[in-house]
Amino acid sequence: NAGVTQTPKFQVLKTGQSMTLQCAQDMNHEYMSWYRQDPGMGLRLIHYSVGAGITDQGEVPNGYNVSRSTTEDFPLRLLSAAPSQTSVYFCASSYSTRTNSPLHFGNGTRLTVT
Amino acid sequence: GQQVMQIPQYQHVQEGEDFTTYCNSSTTLSNIQWYKQRPGGHPVFLIQLVKSGEVKKQKRLTFQFGEAKKNSSLHITATQTTDVGTYFCAARPVNDYKLSFGAGTTVTVRA
Numbered sequence: 001n002a003g004v005t006q007t008p009k010f011q012v013l014k015t016g017q018s019m020t021l022q023c024a025q026d027m028n029h030e031y032m033s034w035y036r037q038d039p040g041m042g043l044r045l046i047h048y049s050v051g052a053g054i055t056d057q058g059e060v061p062n063g064y065n066v067s068r069s070t071t072e073d074f075p076l077r078l079l080s081a082a083p084s085q086t087s088v089y090f091c092a093s094s095y096s097t098r099t100n101s102p103l104h105f106g107n108g109t110r111l112t113v114t
Numbered sequence: 115g116q117q118v119m120q121i122p123q124y125q126h127v128q129e130g131e132d133f134t135t136y137c138n139s140s141t142t143l144s145n146i147q148w149y150k151q152r153p154g155g156h157p158v159f160l161i162q163l164v165k166s167g168e169v170k171k172q173k174r175l176t177f178q179f180g181e182a183k184k185n186s187s188l189h190i191t192a193t194q195t196t197d198v199g200t201y202f203c204a205a206r207p208v209n210d211y212k213l214s215f216g217a218g219t220t221v222t223v224r225a
Contacts, residue, residue: 058212104159
């Protein structure tokens with residue numbers, strides 16, 4: 001049982017490049033989400049999903065796309081990277097939104113956009 | 115949209131002293147969760163509060179949910195170096211899936 005697995009751990013992009021941050025969980029969790037963490041800003045919700053085929057926007061969705069084709073995977077796509085997207089990205093999942101279950105976080109991806 | 119305010123942003127504590135961090139929401143909450151993030155690590159779940167006025171304890175940590183279910187606090191007694199890290203509250207409004215995090219309180223400990 002690996003929990004929540006994020007890849008890559010580190011990434012450097014040039015402005016305008018695109019990439020996908022991978023997130024997978026093996027706990028059969030219904031809810032998955034992406035957060036970005038910036039100094040003094042806490043964790044801000046980018047996108048979330050309450051089940052396969054269902055996604056919705058969080059607080060800061062612009063510049064990011066997500067999809068949830070399977071229960072296990074929830075990739076985050078940066079369409080055209082900008083320096084403002086330099087951040088640490090965390091994927092998190094929970095068993096169910098209905099039972100108020102806690103979030104399990106991945107180890108994070110540190111992204112730098114130059 | 116919902117706002118979650120957490121204060122103070124930084125807390126410098128002498129080892130052995132007590133401190134409290136506070137979390138306030140602009141809307142009534144379904145529940146509130148607390149997480150701890152060690153330097154260089156990822157947030158780890160500590161506890162969840164659901165009932166109005168609820169108080170829960172974990173060793174030296176005491177968590178409280180306000181009567182109106184709009185605020186919460188975390189009190190740590192006899193701070194130790196193992197308490198170093200950032201403590202986040204995370205709030206879920208009534209009838210909403212989204213969990214919004216406060217900015218966190220970063221704790222440093224002077225030995």
